[in-house]
Amino acid sequence: MSGAPAEATSFKARADAALADRILKVAVERTAGTAEAKRAVAVDAFPDFQAARTRAAAIKDHVVAHLGHYLEQFEANATAAGAKVHWARTADEACDIVIALCKTAKAKSVARSKSMLGEEIGLPHALAEAGIGRVETDLAEHIIQLADERPSHIIWPAMHKTREQVSALFKAKHRTPHEEETIAAMAESARRELRTQMLGADVGISGANFLIADTGAICTVTNEGNAELSLVPPRVHIVTAGIEKIVPSMPHAVHMLRMLARSATGAALTQYTTFYTGPKRPSDRDGPEEMHIVLVDNGRTQMREDGLAEMLRCIRCGACMNHCVVFRQIGGHAYGGTYPGPMGAVLTPVLDGLKQSRDLPNACTMNGKCQEVCPVRIPLPTLLRGWREKSWREGLEPQSLRAGLGLWAWVATRPRLYRIGTGLAVRAMRLLGSKGWIRSLPLAGGWTRYRDMPKPAAQTFMDQYRKENGR
């Protein structure tokens, strides 16, 4: 159920299905809950995390303000180091470049190190269409590939899977699967399965957590070491990176890395942090002969022009979704886009269009938790409200909602009528409830199917106010 294709259903249908999936709730809660607790410990141990967040936001704002300058600087330095830099306006352009490079390299198989940008541009699909074999080397992406599903979280793409589900999958698909039913044995099975495939790949494809302007290096971070095992043995290394991934220099990257690891997993640093600058040097003993870096726009320059520049600060840590009450209830697939959670609800309308994703900015309680934990202080609730307003202005809300709100506005601007109306509604609702709760409410079945509605107080605020003031 959780792996249902997003395109086929509406957000409401997907959210309904997710809410009814008890296993999904347990799986999401286990991983997100652990991440939340670990982050809290890491942040408390850091000397001045709030000031560090402000600095991180300022670094990203500086880069976004001078993005053209830094991209040109990065291109010059990467080229000087022997890499070839490519530019792509759209997802299709980016995929076309990667496929052409794979074909030139006569690649039969590529090893891919997890990259959300790769997911965003639809690279797995493009490789399949071109008949190029793809090995996902991140353990979670490997699980997703075997299950033929989409990632449900940007850090833990397989967080919706239980160990029992993973075990069944590996037993069906691995050549020499695990025998013991432990998570360690399952990871070992994946290690056996993937190692030979990584070493035999013709091309290694990665994203970049950071692009270092003053050296031309690209930086990847992993805890598994799968990026290095995917990118060092093949003859060609292809990087696809969003243009907003730039930082001015290595010391700036150091600051961002401190923020990224703590916000994502609560660690001081990821186990493996690698800066790749160009291809193998003439007398190096390993490394690729060619390095290609595809700089992808795909809506980012538009975001900068359309008042969404703050979203370009995002470093893809996933803290916003780990702390989101909505994400914790419905998981990532229900969002239907590449990026779930609060950051996904801001990005998906850019990538897929507001018309088909206007439900996402509405699926937010505005509790502000995402903004509180964001390491680069993105005002996510404000940006989500911006989408709601745009959706209203463009007339994308259904007629029933517009009519309902219009009626409410008409009544609300007539205080006497409003008081009579709310007084009647309160009395009617009290008749439906018992012991403080309403179990079933006409016209609000969507609410009462999953939880009870609190029974209203005996009197409205205005009734009590009048009584207190003797008027």
Place this chain on the structure above:
Amino acid sequence: MNAREAILGRLKDDSEVDIAAEAAALLGTPERPAVDVAHVEAEFLARLALPSVSASHDVIETISDLPAAVARYLDAQGEARALCLPPDPRLSGCDWSGFALHQDAAPDEAAALAIARKGIAETGSLVFETSPQAPMLPNFLTLHHLVLLRVADIVPWLEEAPLAGPQPRAHYWITGVSGTTDIEGTYVRGAHGPRFLHVILLRGDFPHMSEQ
């Protein structure tokens, strides 16, 4: 118009600010974990022992003690005295009699040794750079990763990893062993790469080598 021109055309920057100065000012005094700079070795060892890093360590006085330290570790692990050794004269100058040495790592390599450029006290990280004498792949293929680190190369913070100047093909930081939490958030060691990390601290210097 090609894609490059189209993208850069939309990012025209007419501001008169000194971008380099602004970028430098953003660094200022960065917030970072406290490190007792008078005791960086102890600080580094404390981070190495954290569950998140979980590396073991040994200490030797001179580089001639290295083979004995490696033998000690491999014997304790029940591994054969076989070792993937990079073509680094500082290592090949040691007396490795009793060891089966090889330069290229096997897909199921048991043990590989490498020299770290720096140790970072802030995180317990080891800093490596690729060169003709320092391949990268063995350090990821091996099950037991053994690392020689000069005590004099331990520095307090990540900013002091060798960052300036011409970059090698790969500059990388290793902070613990290959791990994953991808199945139900449960931590497993040895996801793809090393399952064990063993640091051998060298109190003395590398012989007959000029300062790097």
